[in-house]
Amino acid sequence: MPENQKIKTQNFKAQDEAKIEQQFLEGKKDPDLGVYSEMFSAKSGFEGQDGGVVTALLVKGFEDGIFDAAVVVRRGEGYSAEAVTAANASEVLAASGTKYLRANVTQKLQELISQGKKRIAVVCTPCEAKAARKILQTLKGECEITVIGLFCFEAFNKAKLKEQVAARLGINLDKVEKTQIRQGKFTAFVDGKEYSCKVKDLDCAAEKACLYCDDFASRFADVSVGSVGSKTGFSTVVVRSRVGGELVRNFNVAKAMVDKAEVCRLSKFKLERAKKSSATLNTPK
Numbered sequence: 001m002p003e004n005q006k007i008k009t010q011n012f013k014a015q016d017e018a019k020i021e022q023q024f025l026e027g028k029k030d031p032d033l034g035v036y037s038e039m040f041s042a043k044s045g046f047e048g049q050d051g052g053v054v055t056a057l058l059v060k061g062f063e064d065g066i067f068d069a070a071v072v073v074r075r076g077e078g079y080s081a082e083a084v085t086a087a088n089a090s091e092v093l094a095a096s097g098t099k100y101l102r103a104n105v106t107q108k109l110q111e112l113i114s115q116g117k118k119r120i121a122v123v124c125t126p127c128e129a130k131a132a133r134k135i136l137q138t139l140k141g142e143c144e145i146t147v148i149g150l151f152c153f154e155a156f157n158k159a160k161l162k163e164q165v166a167a168r169l170g171i172n173l174d175k176v177e178k179t180q181i182r183q184g185k186f187t188a189f190v191d192g193k194e195y196s197c198k199v200k201d202l203d204c205a206a207e208k209a210c211l212y213c214d215d216f217a218s219r220f221a222d223v224s225v226g227s228v229g230s231k232t233g234f235s236t237v238v239v240r241s242r243v244g245g246e247l248v249r250n251f252n253v254a255k256a257m258v259d260k261a262e263v264c265r266l267s268k269f270k271l272e273r274a275k276k277s278s279a280t281l282n283t284p285k
């Protein structure tokens with residue numbers, strides 16, 4: 001790409017993101033974390049991937065009447081990720097836990113909007129959180145969308161992950177009960193046993209588009225949630241808007257110290273990787 005074209009593209013992206021921040025977010029702007037007003041570590045009474053915080057936020061949102069439909073990601077057959085609608089707390093509970101795969105959350109969100117739903121929550125990775133904001137910008141206030149963004153370094157391609165897990169851990173991914181990524185380690189739980197390898201060794205199974213994504217902490221969400229920055233069994237929560245503030249008000253959770261520096265470190269690391277990937281793409285062969 002010619003240099004002047006590259007500068008134009010970067011300027012457009014920066015303007016675009018500044019507009020989203022101005023329109024939807026509230027708080028101070030941190031260079032690594034984005035706009036936020038509050039950050040804490042929490043554990044809810046629900047079973048979840050980490051602190052069960054996303055599940056608790058969704059249940060609370062239904063109880064408080066903040067939304068009446070939510071897009072969540074359920075495991076289908078084998079190890080899979082299917083974006084579905086939850087209309088109540090029990091459907092939210094059935095979808096708890098992380099599926100480290102890409103799910104078409106945006107398409108499900110658009111379906112709910114076309115069905116005339118007016119107050120929707122969406123749980124999504126950073127790329128889909130930005131897409132949800134773009135959709136909101138076109139709706140001009142006809143519909144309220146609460147965006148619960150997950151921290152995300154990368155999502156995997158199912159077929160490639162299955163292949164790598166079989167080769168490296170000697171297990172069938174479809175039979176796995178839970179997967180967990182923590183402190184650079186990928187762990188699969190099956191039949192009461194744990195099988196682990198370095199996440200780095202699974203890089204070849206990551207979705208290619210993730211290499212170009214520069215957002216780790218879901219900078220455009222109302223509330224972002226992840227495991228980095230919290231001790232085991234807790235989730236890190238970043239509140240980024242008035243809507244997010246309303247959702248965490250009187251939130252019945254146990255709180256703990258959060259390691260903001262660790263979230264910033266991962267955010268910078270992902271940004272640098274995206275820059276390197278883009279530079280390689282733009283270098284003439």
Ligand SMILES: Cc1cc2nc3c(=O)[nH]c(=O)nc-3n(C[C@H](O)[C@H](O)[C@H](O)COP(=O)(O)OP(=O)(O)OC[C@H]3O[C@@H](n4cnc5c(N)ncnc54)[C@H](O)[C@@H]3O)c2cc1C
Nearest residue numbers: 048049050051052053054055072073097099153226227228
């Ligand atoms: C692809 C992916 C990569 C991630 N990478 C990291 C990381 O590198 N570092 C980090 O700190 N955290 C990462 N996370 C987030 C982390 O795994 C937990 O989801 C988060 O800490 C919330 O935990 P919880 O116990 O509060 O969630 P829970 O209460 O268990 O709820 C999890 C929610 O996530 C939804 N969900 C599950 N899979 C997906 C999916 N594929 N797409 C969209 N929504 C989904 C479920 O429907 C559920 O509502 C990642 C998540 C995903 C989906």
